[in-house]
Amino acid sequence: MKRISRIVIALLMGCLQLVCAYDQQYSSQYGLSGAIFTPSPYVYALEEGSSVYSINFYQKQDPSTFIQDRAARHLSFFGAGVSRNLEISFGQELFTGAEKRRRSYIFGAKYSMPNDSLPMSLSVINPTRSEDWASIIMSAGWRQFYFGIGTNVGGRELKEVDVLAGRDVGNAQYGGYRMFRRLANQNVQQSRLEVVGRPDEIYFIAGGTVDLSKNFQWLYDYNGDLFSTGLRLSFDTLSFQVNWVSSGDYDTLFLRDQDNFTVSAQYRW
Numbered sequence: 001m002k003r004i005s006r007i008v009i010a011l012l013m014g015c016l017q018l019v020c021a022y023d024q025q026y027s028s029q030y031g032l033s034g035a036i037f038t039p040s041p042y043v044y045a046l047e048e049g050s051s052v053y054s055i056n057f058y059q060k061q062d063p064s065t066f067i068q069d070r071a072a073r074h075l076s077f078f079g080a081g082v083s084r085n086l087e088i089s090f091g092q093e094l095f096t097g098a099e100k101r102r103r104s105y106i107f108g109a110k111y112s113m114p115n116d117s118l119p120m121s122l123s124v125i126n127p128t129r130s131e132d133w134a135s136i137i138m139s140a141g142w143r144q145f146y147f148g149i150g151t152n153v154g155g156r157e158l159k160e161v162d163v164l165a166g167r168d169v170g171n172a173q174y175g176g177y178r179m180f181r182r183l184a185n186q187n188v189q190q191s192r193l194e195v196v197g198r199p200d201e202i203y204f205i206a207g208g209t210v211d212l213s214k215n216f217q218w219l220y221d222y223n224g225d226l227f228s229t230g231l232r233l234s235f236d237t238l239s240f241q242v243n244w245v246s247s248g249d250y251d252t253l254f255l256r257d258q259d260n261f262t263v264s265a266q267y268r269w
Contacts, residue, residue, distance in 0.1 A: 056258070110123040152206060
């Protein structure tokens with residue numbers, strides 16, 4: 001019995017060593033180190049970083065004709081460590097095909113708070129378009145599992161008149177999107193209700209990366225709106241990733257029928 005117990009303990013220790021042996025940082029799809037979309041509590045070391053490109057395809061419905069056509073969303077980002085506890089990222093969100101939304105540039109920064117017992121970080125993801133919302137996220141945990149809470153600030157609320165005027169809808173990269181009714185302000189008929197939309201003010205995130213072998217990782221992620229999971233094949237400097245991503249509030253808002261898969265390539269140094 002003691003011999004069996006020793007064998008079981010040895011196997012468990014071996015599995016734990018396998019999980020931790022290849023503890024390297026990779027970029028999320030927004031450039032900051034993390035899992036699939038969300039930033040982890042860790043940062044890149046000084047002069048360490050990566051560039052990442054991701055794409056997903058979907059059907060886009062024309063709101064006037066209800067005809068569906070193909071479209072794609074492209075994310076191209078660069079992220080790097082600039083000090084012991086700070087990393088930055090920069091990139092763009094680009095749409096092609098039937099999607100007519102404008103290109104958006106996005107900056108990110110993450111500060112890792114020194115903490116021996118529980119790694120923590122504060123991340124800011126800030127788009128350059130004035131109508132979009134900036135996201136602030138506090139993450140805590142480990143590379144294999146972390147969790148956090150975030151908020152979206154700034155940006156412009158969606159109103160019925162904005163839709164009729166064809167204005168761009170402001171969105172956030174994290175959290176869902178809520179539509180609700182409220183009494184119109186004094187510039188409109190006072191007794192009238194208006195429909196207003198904006199990103200979630202408070203949301204929760206979770207994610208993690210588990211090493212299955214030296215060159216193979218399993219990832220999982222929740223960004224406050226989307227659930228995702230994927231597999232990554234990594235080499236010394238290159239990695240390739242395939243993720244399954246659920247549909248979310250923004251797919252409903254923008255009349256998208258997702259393929260629910262994203263693919264990405266990453267170069268690390």
